[in-house]
Amino acid sequence: MPDTTRTAPRHGGGVHNLDDILAFEQTPWQQQLPAHNTYDLLCQACERQPGKTALRFVLTGDVDAAEFTVDYRTLKRRVTQAANAFHRAGIDKGKAVTLLLPNLPQTHFALLGAQAAGIASPVNPMLEVDYLAAIVNETGAEALVAFAPVPDSDLWDKAMEVVDRCPAICTVFVVSAAPYVGTAKGLMLKAMYATARRPARRDVAVIGFDAALERERHDMLASGRHIGASDICSYFHTGGTTGLPKVAMHTHLNETFVACMLNVLEPRPSVVLCGLPLFHVNGAMVTGLAAFCGGWEVVMLTPAGYRGKNVMSNFWRLVERFRASSFSGVPTIFAALANLPLAGADIRSLRYAFCGAAPLPGEVARRFEAVAGIQLCEGYGLTEGACVSSVNPVQGGRRLGTVGLRLPHQQLAAWRIDSAGNATGACGIGEIGVIGVCGPNIFPGYLREQDNRGIWLKPGWLNTGDLGYVDQDGYLHLTGRAKELIIRGGHNIDPAMIEDALLRHPAVAMVAAVGQPDAHAGELPVAYVTLKTGAAATAEELVAAAAALVPERAAVPVRVAILPQMALTAVGKVAKAELRMRAAEHVFERILGDSGIAARVCVRADVKRGTVALVSCAASQQGRVLELLGRYSMPVDFAA
Known part of the structure; x- marks a missing residue:
């Protein structure tokens, strides 16, 4: 597909080039947002088309799997009821609700309901308990929404361990998969829950989430809260593989701004497939708030998303079944799909796909487009920027090898910096520098104050840690990640x-x-x-x-x-952090083996110390091990 320039022909609205962005910016952004908090934005979208399907959910990736639907009228009601249930549990402005859930319709209800009551804190349930507890204690969450026991899953036991380690939690809301599995399996899940572990503390209330919602009014917020644009609406953690995760704060303005600007870039109604987890900012925004803001239909591909049973093997058939218009993923997803034949699937409904979260190899893009016959539009964003800072135009103007044009009303530039990390001047066109972003989507900072040291290039300008340049047509080219x-x-x-x-x-x-x-x-x-x-x-x-x-x-x-x-x-x-740890294990075991020491090395992430080498060897060899590995900066421990 040929690249286009700023003179690309206009068609169908939206943004095609930098001139369109500059024209759109003639009106101040404050006048272009229909709401300045996520709850009002959602309510407006739901009221425009109450009978339209908002969510479609399947439990497996089988092409004939039963589906469950939620229309926009019900979405608004459930989010309002969730907010009121959290409010009844003592959650108000400034108080957090931890979500430890897979992708379910209830995850959307809880995520947006928690923002209307207080602060939503979705957490990756696959993290180890030490990390989960550290995040929950840092946020001071007083309520936890957990997934009820299911076979071959430890999520419930993790949740109970977190409750026992986090004294601020006083209410646990339980989300069950029983409504989605049929009568017989539903009874089995209820039996599992009846005998499952409970919190050790007697002062913790355990409540069924769906039942709690049914007891609440659905027409208004019981709190009567006026939600301000600068109020914190969510906590999204970052990292978590080599030390204590950073917790990024989002304001209501950060998220409503991005949701609205994404709909400026793509104003056409869509059916979007959701395969990324909702604890991740991309899943929560691109296949959550932004999609709802535009009145899109979101198809939730199993609780595990792309990892769900048969999702990837049947992907093209699922596109055909749901007549999907678009989907977003990370480069590994597109690498897998590039090797998956269509096998007769009719995917003519697909208009484009989005790729983000990591650099997209050009060869992967070429292979994917050859199979799918659609544009793969790469974008760029950070948790700290509420998901999106730039994206390639989807209606013409895509430029391969770039991550696109900046969002309207958000500034983006390459900067020269000094040894302290401060900006000393803007780079010229085509000059490589540190990428900075500035605008209404940029977060106010991390929850832990020490994490905020050195994150600003200059007032208002976030240091992304990425290297790149902006070309004469406004497209951002990434050339590397400083820390990688x-x-x-x-x-x-x-x-x-x-x-x-x-x-x-x-x-x-x-x-x-x-x-x-x-x-x-x-x-x-x-x-x-x-x-x-x-x-x-x-x-x-x-x-x-x-x-x-x-x-x-x-x-x-x-x-x-x-x-x-x-x-x-x-x-x-x-998971490059994991691969770096594997590489260190290989090196350390080779060094010890070459010195005649029989040892096993496990390089692991420690929540407080970062990356640590744990060595199993004879006690008499420990001194020699410290001598050999002491040349490296990594701390060394010995297995008991």
Whole structure:
């Protein structure tokens, strides 16, 4: 598909180029938002088309799976009832509700209802209990919405452990899957719940979520609360793999602004598939508030999203079944779909797909578009910017290799910085610098004050930590992530250079390049790969291929490891923190083995200390282990 420029023809409204954004900005943004808090924005959308389907939910990815629907009238009622139930439990302005849930219609009710009552704090339920408890204690949440027991899941036990560790929690709302599984399985789930663990503290009330909602009025907020634009509406945690997660605060303005601006970019009604988790800002905004603001239909693809049973294998058939217009995902999702034949599925309803959360390799984009026959529009955003800061135009003007144009009324620029991280001047067109963003979508800061040190380039301008430049037509080009650079003896290596090169190998499906510890160079590049189904290649062959394909000698990986499955985060991004820990394990075990020490090394994330190497060896060898590994900055512990 050819790239277009700022002279692209106009068609169908929306934004096609930077001139459209500048024209739209002639009216102040304050006059362009229909509401300044998420509850009023939702209510207005629901009142416009009360009978239209807002949510469609399937429990599995089977093409004939039973579906459950919620119209906009019911969505407004359930969100209002959830707000009132939380209010009855003592939640008001400034108090948080933790959501420890998979993707269910009730997750939307709880997320938006908690914002109307106080503050919603959705948390990744796959985190370890230490991290979950740390986040809950930091937010001071007084209520927890938890998923009732189901077979082969530990979410309920995790929730109870969190309650026992978090003294501020006084109410647990229980969301059951029973309404979605049929009579027999529903009875089985109720029996499981009846005998399941309960909080150790007797002062904790445990209440059925659906039943609690039914007891509340649905026509108004019982609190009578006036929700201000600057009120905090949500906490979204970031990271959580190498230390205590940071908790980003969103105001009601941050989220309503992004929801409205996304509908400026794409004003046409859509059916959007939801496969990303709602504890992640992309899932909550793109397939949540923004979709509802535009009157879209959101199809929830199982409680586990893209990870749900048969979702990926049947993806094109699900597009056909629901006549989906669009969906969003991370690069790993598109890499998988690029290798999934249509097999006769009719996907003519699809207009485009969005990719974000991590850099998109150009080869993956080309493979996907060849299969799907639609535009893959890459965007860019951060939790700290309420999800979206730039996106490629979906109605013409997409430019491959970029993450698009800035949101209307949000500024974006590359900056030169000094050694302290402060901006010293704006970069020129095409000049690489640190990307900064400024606008109504930018958060007020992290909940923990020490996390706010050094995050501002200058007043109002957030330091994204990304490197890139803006071209003459306003498109943002990312060139690297400062913290993901592999630094070999002071030489900065962009992992994308290695990844893009190895993706050209015909046997390679996915690649992730990271740095492994080296006593002399600091880091050396290594690559982890997965192979295409039916393809064969050895690690030695791939190292040789990399030597020929990677354009920079210092960037050629010293080692390639072939994995049966790529390490992924709960959102589906490549888990580079985990791969860096694997690389460190490999290096440390080799060093100890070469010195005749029989040892097992497990590099793990500690909630307070960051990354720690846990070594299992004979007590008599511990002194020698400390001597050998003491050349590295990572703390060393010994297994009991």
